[in-house]
Structure formats: structure tokens, C-alpha cells
Amino acid sequence: MSLVIVGSVAFDTIETPRGRVDRAIGGSAVYSSMIAGSFCRPMLVGVVGEDFTGAHRAVLEARGVDIEGLETVPGGKTFFWEGRYGSDPNERDTILTELNVFESFRPILPESYLPAGFLFLGNIDPDLQLSVLKQFPKKPVTGCDTMNFWIEGKPDALRRVLERVDLIFINDSEARQLSGESNLLRAASTVLAMGPKVVVIKKGEHGAHLFAKDFQFIASAFPLEDVVDPTGAGDTFAGGFMGYLASAGNMNHETLKKAMIYGTVSASFTCERFSVERLENLEIDEIRGRYNTLSDITRFDRE
Amino acid sequence: MSLVIVGSVAFDTIETPRGRVDRAIGGSAVYSSMIAGSFCRPMLVGVVGEDFTGAHRAVLEARGVDIEGLETVPGGKTFFWEGRYGSDPNERDTILTELNVFESFRPILPESYLPAGFLFLGNIDPDLQLSVLKQFPKKPVTGCDTMNFWIEGKPDALRRVLERVDLIFINDSEARQLSGESNLLRAASTVLAMGPKVVVIKKGEHGAHLFAKDFQFIASAFPLEDVVDPTGAGDTFAGGFMGYLASAGNMNHETLKKAMIYGTVSASFTCERFSVERLENLEIDEIRGRYNTLSDITRFDRE
Numbered sequence: 001m002s003l004v005i006v007g008s009v010a011f012d013t014i015e016t017p018r019g020r021v022d023r024a025i026g027g028s029a030v031y032s033s034m035i036a037g038s039f040c041r042p043m044l045v046g047v048v049g050e051d052f053t054g055a056h057r058a059v060l061e062a063r064g065v066d067i068e069g070l071e072t073v074p075g076g077k078t079f080f081w082e083g084r085y086g087s088d089p090n091e092r093d094t095i096l097t098e099l100n101v102f103e104s105f106r107p108i109l110p111e112s113y114l115p116a117g118f119l120f121l122g123n124i125d126p127d128l129q130l131s132v133l134k135q136f137p138k139k140p141v142t143g144c145d146t147m148n149f150w151i152e153g154k155p156d157a158l159r160r161v162l163e164r165v166d167l168i169f170i171n172d173s174e175a176r177q178l179s180g181e182s183n184l185l186r187a188a189s190t191v192l193a194m195g196p197k198v199v200v201i202k203k204g205e206h207g208a209h210l211f212a213k214d215f216q217f218i219a220s221a222f223p224l225e226d227v228v229d230p231t232g233a234g235d236t237f238a239g240g241f242m243g244y245l246a247s248a249g250n251m252n253h254e255t256l257k258k259a260m261i262y263g264t265v266s267a268s269f270t271c272e273r274f275s276v277e278r279l280e281n282l283e284i285d286e287i288r289g290r291y292n293t294l295s296d297i298t299r300f301d302r303e
Numbered sequence: 304m305s306l307v308i309v310g311s312v313a314f315d316t317i318e319t320p321r322g323r324v325d326r327a328i329g330g331s332a333v334y335s336s337m338i339a340g341s342f343c344r345p346m347l348v349g350v351v352g353e354d355f356t357g358a359h360r361a362v363l364e365a366r367g368v369d370i371e372g373l374e375t376v377p378g379g380k381t382f383f384w385e386g387r388y389g390s391d392p393n394e395r396d397t398i399l400t401e402l403n404v405f406e407s408f409r410p411i412l413p414e415s416y417l418p419a420g421f422l423f424l425g426n427i428d429p430d431l432q433l434s435v436l437k438q439f440p441k442k443p444v445t446g447c448d449t450m451n452f453w454i455e456g457k458p459d460a461l462r463r464v465l466e467r468v469d470l471i472f473i474n475d476s477e478a479r480q481l482s483g484e485s486n487l488l489r490a491a492s493t494v495l496a497m498g499p500k501v502v503v504i505k506k507g508e509h510g511a512h513l514f515a516k517d518f519q520f521i522a523s524a525f526p527l528e529d530v531v532d533p534t535g536a537g538d539t540f541a542g543g544f545m546g547y548l549a550s551a552g553n554m555n556h557e558t559l560k561k562a563m564i565y566g567t568v569s570a571s572f573t574c575e576r577f578s579v580e581r582l583e584n585l586e587i588d589e590i591r592g593r594y595n596t597l598s599d600i601t602r603f604d605r606e
Contacts (some may be wrong), residue, residue, distance in 0.1 A: 087485050182390050183527075183528060183529070183530070184526070185526055185527070185528040186528060203509070206506070206509040206510075207509075207523065209526070216526070216600050217600055217601070218523045218526070218600055218601050219601075220510065220521045220523055220601075223487070223488055223512070223519070223521070224486075224488070225486060225488040225489060226486070227486070257603050258603065258606075261603055288606055291605070291606050292605040292606060295603055295604060295605045296605070297519050297520055297521055298520070298521050298522075298523075298601060298602075299601075299602055299603070299604070300560050300561065300564055300598055300602070301598060301602070302594070302595040302598045302599070303561075303591055303594050303595060
């Protein structure tokens with residue numbers, strides 16, 4: 001099935017202990033859709049300026065991403081972010097954020113996207129997430145992301161989103177903030193009660209934990225000897241997860257487990273190079289290889 | 304097979320957000336041996352003062368712990384520690400440490416302990432760990448623990464210990480400190496090169512990662528809704544791990560995997576009550592129950 005992905009498209013300048021990259025392609029919708037292309041037909045909704053060239057578009061199209069929903073604002077400039085990581089890949093400083101055309105982003109879905117069975121709402125204003133949901137004649141299976149900025153700034157709109165989505169991807173500190181619970185299991189229960197059928201708590205290098213009513217599943221992160229640039233790892237996780245879900249066409253327990261592992265190993269590739277470099281020529285066999293390795297190094301049977 | 308356990312025996316006063324306990328039984332050898340009693344015959348080596356009563360000894364003996372090697376210093380006082388945890392169970396403040404009889408601890412093994420096939424050297428001065436190793440006519444399969452205090456203060460003695468042990472249990476920050484590598488995989492490789500065949504990196508609520516030459520295994524922590532007191536969780540992990548190893552009588556890959564899981568679920572019980580309370584009447588069926596639950600919520604097959 002098809003997967004619509006709504007989110008940011010950006011240029012990122014990133015400095016890590018392993019080097020630096022200037023104005024490289026980035027943004028949540030870019031990472032999510034480029035990995036989802038390994039599993040299904042992703043349909044991107046986003047906005048860019050005139051500085052987003054044909055060469056940039058080609059990077060997305062080479063991954064099978066449908067960019068009919070990528071709007072170009074005449075005379076506009078693409079969202080720009082500059083950040084720096086220290087030795088701890090979980091912490092980063094934002095040096096500069098220029099929203100540019102992203103500031104007045106009003107996502108409009110092309111007609112060809114409307115029959116899609118799956119939707120991923122990247123981390124954008126919850127009012128915009130709601131406006132996207134309203135455009136579908138029949139609600140697709142929907143996953144959403146969010147962040148502390150919206151948890152604090154737009155709690156009511158976010159709650160309306162949560163009442164309408166099937167899955168939420170959220171990191172551990174955001175889950176604690178959203179729920180007011182410091183224990184992760186209690187935090188997940190509280191978020192489940194807000195509406196989503198499935199809560200996926202991302203813990204970076206410590207893996208991810210999926211919670212549903214009467215079901216949970218824990219995935220260890222794929223161990224990496226070399227973390228070059230963690231930017232986009234969370235977006236890649238969600239894109240791999242939702243992409244696999246769309247390819248399976250259901251949300252049963254077995255599918256959710258596999259989606260967790262595909263999301264996990266997808267994220268590991270993103271961290272190995274700057275920007276989307278590692279995703280550009282990523283083969284499904286490489287993804288499956290890590291999937292199987294992770295099974296080998298974590299699997300144990302009941303006694 | 305039998306397992307000799309050398310380490311501290313203490314009284315702990317502990318305050319956590321969930322309450323407080325005064326002068327409760329604690330210490331690395333206590334937690335390790337009480338859980339090891341679920342798997343094998345633990346033989347404890349430690350030192351206490353006259354304030355360690357028959358009732359305290361009975362707590363150990365009820366778990367099948369041989370305390371012939373528990374020395375009582377006439378007129379002495381038992382090691383005392385007071386600590387306080389905030390909302391983050393990974394961080395604690397030490398309020399008071401009174402070494403008392405532990406300051407001049409010189410571990411002497413009773414003759415009946417010498418045929419033991421397995422040995423766990425809890426976190427004590429590496430020179431004392433070496434002195435214990437020298438007392439065995441035939442070196443047992445040996446695991447050791449250590450801490451930042453010895454990594455900084457006695458690096459040479461610690462290196463001599465590492466050349467002689469089969470396994471080391473170490474937490475993630477200590478592994479980074481000992482190896483000088485911030486990446487955990489590189490840290491583990493560096494520590495392996497120092498001598499041990501197996502390096503087990505403990506990551507608290509994030510589980511544990513075992514490294515050997517050409518073999519690794521990752522265990523997720525058992526998810527807990529209620530962490531009352533994390534004191535002794537690491538010691539319980541090592542005690543459950545070494546206890547299972549002693550019961551299996553070998554160190555093959557299958558045994559190491561099972562030991563990781565038994566260590567992991569053992570530690571989860573300790574966190575659920577203050578001091579050793581949860582270990583006192585812990586049944587092997589409860590341990591197996593969590594073992595199987597952890598398999599259910601983490602296991603996935605190769606694609």
C-alpha cells in the first residue's frame with residue numbers, strides 16, 4: 001500500500017566530532033520517505049524554496065519517492081538548520097534555525113495521494129497535522145511524531161491529534177513530559193489512554209519500546225562502532241517502521257514486531273554517514289542483513 | 304558446581320522517592336550470593352563487626368549461602384553506607400561511608416571453598432582480588448567487578464587482575480573510562496584485549512551487552528513499573544549471571560546467553576523492594592517466569 005509522509009524538507013549544516021557538512025539535504029520528511037522507499041511507495045508532502053534544485057529532487061526520486069506533493073514557493077528559501085554535536089550523540093546544540101518557507105507551510109495533498117492506506121505525520125504544528133487528516137475522504141492508518149515544543153506550546157491541538165491517530169512515535173523524555181510520569185511504562189499507559197492504539201518510545205542508542213493494549217515489544221538498537229552523524233535517526237526509524245507497515249498492509253502483533261526491527265536497523269544506517277548519504281544507495285539486502293544479525297545477537301528462547 | 308563470592312557485607316541506610324530504610328543488610332557479596340543461591344551453592348567471603356547478628360546471618364543461610372568464610376572482627380563495626388536517590392534511579396548521592404572493619408579486610412578462604420569451580424570477585428581493592436586468586440590451588444572460572452575508584456587509583460593492580468580473570472562486569476561509564484574509548488563497541492574491544500575472555504557491560508535500565516571474541520549478545524532490561532530501590536541491582540545481575548554459569552558448569556555461547564538473561568531478570572527483582580527484601584523469598588519459578596516473559600517481548604526470528 002502507499003504511504004503519505006508529511007514533514008519538513010530542509011538544508012542542514014551539521015558539525016560532529018567526525019566532521020562537518022554544509023547545506024546538505026535533510027528534514028523529517030526527507031529521511032522518512034527516503035527509507036520508506038525501501039519498503040513501499042512513499043508520497044511526500046512538504047515545501048521548499050527555489051534553492052531546492054532538480055539535483056535535490058533527483059535524490060528523492062531515486063529512492064522511489066513521489067514528490068508531486070512537494071510545493072515550491074517562488075522566490076522562497078528552503079528551511080535551514082545548523083547544529084553541532086559533542087562527544088555524546090544524544091545531545092546537540094542548535095546554532096541557527098531559519099524557517100523560511102516552512103513558516104507558512106500549509107500542506108495540501110494532491111488528489112493522487114488521497115487513496116493512500118497509510119499516513120505518517122512528521123513533527124510539525126499539530127494544527128497542520130489535523131488539517132492533513134481532514135483532507136482524506138477515508139482516514140488512513142496514521143502514525144505521528146511530535147516534540148517538546150508542541151507538547152508545551154499547543155497541548156490542546158496535540159491532544160486532538162492523539163485522539164485521531166493509530167500510532168505515536170515519541171522519544172523517552174517527550175513521553176515523560178507528555179504524560180507527567182517519570183516511569184516509562186506508566187508514561188506509555190498514560191499516552192495510550194490519550195487515543196493512539198500503539199505508542200512507540202524511541203530511546204536512541206538504547207533502542208525502542210512499543211506499547212499497545214495487552215502487548216509490548218522491546219527492540220535493542222543495532223550496535224554501531226562508528227556514529228558519524230545521528231541527525232535524522234528518529235525520522236528514519238519512523239519512516240522504516242511506517243514503510244514496513246504499509247508494505248504489510250496490517251497492524252497485527254507480528255507486523256508491529258517486524259516494523260520495530262526494520263525501523264531500528266534503518267536508523268542505524270543513517271547514523272553511519274552525514275545527512276542522507278548512507279540512504280542514497282541502500283539496498284534492501286543490507287537492511288535484511290542487519291535485521292538478521294540483530295535477531296542473532298538478541299534472540300533467546302523460553303526455558 | 305560451587306561459586307565462591309568475595310565482596311562487601313554492609314548495612315545500608317537508603318532514601319529514595321519511594322521511602323527510606325535504616326541500617327538494612329546490603330553490600331556486593333550479600334546481593335550476589337543471595338541471588339546465586341537460586342542457582343547453585345554460593346560460598347561467601349567477607350567481613351563484619353559484632354553488630355552483624357545471628358538474625359542477619361540467618362537471612363543469608365535461608366538462601367543456601369555458605370558463610371564459613373564470613374569473618375567477624377571482635378569489637379568491630381560492620382561497613383556502613385548511607386545514600387539518597389532522586390527521581391533518576393541512575394544517580395545517587397553518597398551521604399556517609401564508614402568503612403569500619405572493611406578497611407582492613409584481608410580475605411581468607413576456608414579450606415572447604417578451595418575446590419570451587421567458579422569465583423566472583425566483587426568490587427574490592429584489586430590487590431585483594433589478586434590475593435584471593437592466589438589462594439586457589441587450581442584457578443576457578445573467575446568473574447570480577449570493579450569501579451571508577453580503582454580504575455583511577457590502582458590501574459596497575461587492576462590490569463594484573465584483568466590478565467587473570469575470565470569475565471569482567473563493568474558499567475558503561477566505567478568501560479569508557481577504563482578503555483579511553485567513548486564508543487561502547489570499541490571500549491569492549493579494548494577491555495577484551497586486556498585479558499578477559501568475556502566483557503559484560505551493564506547499562507542499568509537499558510540492559511546489558513556481552514562481548515567475547517567473535518560473539519556478542521544484547522539483553523534488554525526487564526521492564527518495571529515500579530522501581531523502589533535500585534541499590535544492589537548490578538551486584539544481583541553479576542550474582543545471577545555467575546550463579547547460573549556455576550550451575551551450568553561451562554561458558555559456551557548458549558550458557559553465556561542464558562546467564563545474561565538470568566542476570567537481567569534477577570536484577571529486576573532487587574529493584575522492586577528496599578535492600579534485599581525481594582530476594583529473601585524469591586522462588587526459581589518467579590525468575591523463570593520473567594525469563595520467559597522477556598523472551599516473549601523481545602524475541603523475533605530471522606526474515
